[in-house]
Amino acid sequence: MDSPFSPAVVSIFIPATTILAVLFATVLWYRVSLVKVRDDEEGTSESLLEAGVGADATVAAKVADIQDAITDGATGFLATEYKYIFFFMTIFSAVIFVLLGSQDGFKTKYTTDVDGRPQAPGLFIAIFSTLSFILGATTSSISGYLGMMIATYANGRTALEARKGVAPAFMTAFRSGAVMGFLLSGLGLLILFVAIVGFKLLYFKDDWAGLYECITGYGLGGSTIALFGRVGGGIYTKAADVGADLVGKVEKDIPEDDPRNPAVIADNVGDNVGDIAGMGADLFGSFAEATCAALVVSSLSSLGAGRCIDGNCLAGSHNWAAMNYPLMLTGCGIIVCFFTTLIATDIAPARNIAQIEPTLKRQLQISTVLMLVVVLGITFGTLPHKFQLYMPNNEIKTVYNWQMFVSVALGLTSGYLIGHMTEIYTSNTYKP
Numbered sequence: 001m002d003s004p005f006s007p008a009v010v011s012i013f014i015p016a017t018t019i020l021a022v023l024f025a026t027v028l029w030y031r032v033s034l035v036k037v038r039d040d041e042e043g044t045s046e047s048l049l050e051a052g053v054g055a056d057a058t059v060a061a062k063v064a065d066i067q068d069a070i071t072d073g074a075t076g077f078l079a080t081e082y083k084y085i086f087f088f089m090t091i092f093s094a095v096i097f098v099l100l101g102s103q104d105g106f107k108t109k110y111t112t113d114v115d116g117r118p119q120a121p122g123l124f125i126a127i128f129s130t131l132s133f134i135l136g137a138t139t140s141s142i143s144g145y146l147g148m149m150i151a152t153y154a155n156g157r158t159a160l161e162a163r164k165g166v167a168p169a170f171m172t173a174f175r176s177g178a179v180m181g182f183l184l185s186g187l188g189l190l191i192l193f194v195a196i197v198g199f200k201l202l203y204f205k206d207d208w209a210g211l212y213e214c215i216t217g218y219g220l221g222g223s224t225i226a227l228f229g230r231v232g233g234g235i236y237t238k239a240a241d242v243g244a245d246l247v248g249k250v251e252k253d254i255p256e257d258d259p260r261n262p263a264v265i266a267d268n269v270g271d272n273v274g275d276i277a278g279m280g281a282d283l284f285g286s287f288a289e290a291t292c293a294a295l296v297v298s299s300l301s302s303l304g305a306g307r308c309i310d311g312n313c314l315a316g317s318h319n320w321a322a323m324n325y326p327l328m329l330t331g332c333g334i335i336v337c338f339f340t341t342l343i344a345t346d347i348a349p350a351r352n353i354a355q356i357e358p359t360l361k362r363q364l365q366i367s368t369v370l371m372l373v374v375v376l377g378i379t380f381g382t383l384p385h386k387f388q389l390y391m392p393n394n395e396i397k398t399v400y401n402w403q404m405f406v407s408v409a410l411g412l413t414s415g416y417l418i419g420h421m422t423e424i425y426t427s428n429t430y431k432p
Contacts, residue, residue: 003319003322003383005321005381005382010320010328014324015190017186017332017335018334019190020338021183021186021334022186022190024341025178025179025182028175028176028178029150029179032172032175033153035157035160035172037063037156037157063160064156066156067152067153070272073265073269074152074269074273074277077269078145085137088228089137092133093134097126098126100126100129101126107123120207128214129213129216132195132214132216132217133217135195135221136217136218136220136222137222139188139218140221140224140226140288143183143187143188144229144277144280145277146179146183146184146280147184147277147279148273148280151180151272151276154175166351166353167350167351170350174341174344174345178337178345181337182337184280184287185333189327192218192292193327208318212296212299213296215296218292219285219288219290219293222284222285222287228281229280229282230279230281230282233270233273237271237274238270240267240270243266244256244261244264247261248261248263295323298322300390301389302387302388302389303319303322303384304318322382325378325379328382329375329378332371333371336367341363343363357427364416365416368412372413375409379401380401380402380405386399
């Protein structure tokens with residue numbers, strides 16, 4: 001049941017795609033930074049304070065002041081939120097360690113189960129699960145923070161570029177959003193892969209059941225931070241939004257989002273910490289959960305360590321390439337998004353308002369088609385022709401690689417159709 005791709009190919013390809021994601025995000029961040037909002041900023045592009053098209057010094061200076069106020073507020077909120085998250089994570093990590101380690105009395109040596117298969121000791125399961133949990137929580141926090149930083153960094157620049165036209169503003173906004181996406185996927189995939197390899201080399205060796213049991217903590221850590229980010233940030237942003245609107249409209253008869261209302265700054269801070277930092281942590285949590293769940297299921301199949309139930313044993317092949325199938329899909333997604341992003345920003349960018357919606361729609365269409373082709377190659381390259389999997393009723397089911405492709409293809413197609421149907425019912429491009 002060997003895979004066409006060798007373990008070396010998989011071990012090189014996955015970290016290579018993460019490096020591509022981080023480098024490309026850095027390049028996009030640099031291109032956004034070329035738009036200057038102050039005269040004393042370093043950069044190679046023309047200062048907007050000196051540009052024509054009505055970008056006068058007063059407006060640019062005001063935008064810079066507002067951007068600084070939003071950045072200070074968002075940074076302060078996240079610093080306070082992460083301080084309390086740190087205390088929670090410390091306590092919760094101790095709880096995880098105690099609960100997992102106490103299952104067998106904190107044993108330190110391998111034992112065998114009723115079927116004679118090796119079983120990792122509770123102490124080391126607790127140690128590596130807790131470490132995995134901390135890694136997931138830290139990565140999720142970093143993802144949210146970096147997303148918030150690029151958003152606050154780019155909002156003023158997007159506003160000033162909009163004075164030149166739709167195309168420059170769209171480029172700045174799109175590139176800044178892509179920074180968060182590539183950093184999140186690249187860092188998340190890299191740290192997960194390093195954790196798997198590191199845990200395997202440090203202790204678990206060929207015990208893949210114990211290894212991937214500990215890796216589940218990575219998804220739990222990401223989900224925990226996402227809960228704080230979405231709920232805590234969401235409550236703050238909604239309270240600031242409603243409060244700013246009420247005090248402005250009721251007491252002073254000021255329109256919504258008017259700069260004369262100081263509470264509007266708090267509203268924009270809330271948008272950044274809730275809708276961006278919280279969303280970044282939430283997206284990472286979804287990625288980590290789905291990937292770790294797939295790894296756990298496959299680790300107990302014939303691709304991984306196998307499994308025994310009531311003396312009925314399914315032998316495992318320890319197929320490294322096949323076990324990394326979910327990570328390979330994520331890596332291929334990074335490459336596909338790299339090319340589709342270049343299409344939107346450099347090859348066929350939006351030149352006017354009417355082209356923005358088709359440009360974004362084209363991103364979804366091209367990425368879906370390209371990903372379908374790539375998934376076909378990855379599926380038949382990493383997975384053997386067939387493998388066995390235990391079903392919930394303890395029956396052994398034979399799964400073919402083409403069935404895996406159909407499953408992923410249906411998920412991709414469904415995602416596109418849901419997005420397209422949502423657009424039909426919400427966009428003014430379609431009737432009625």
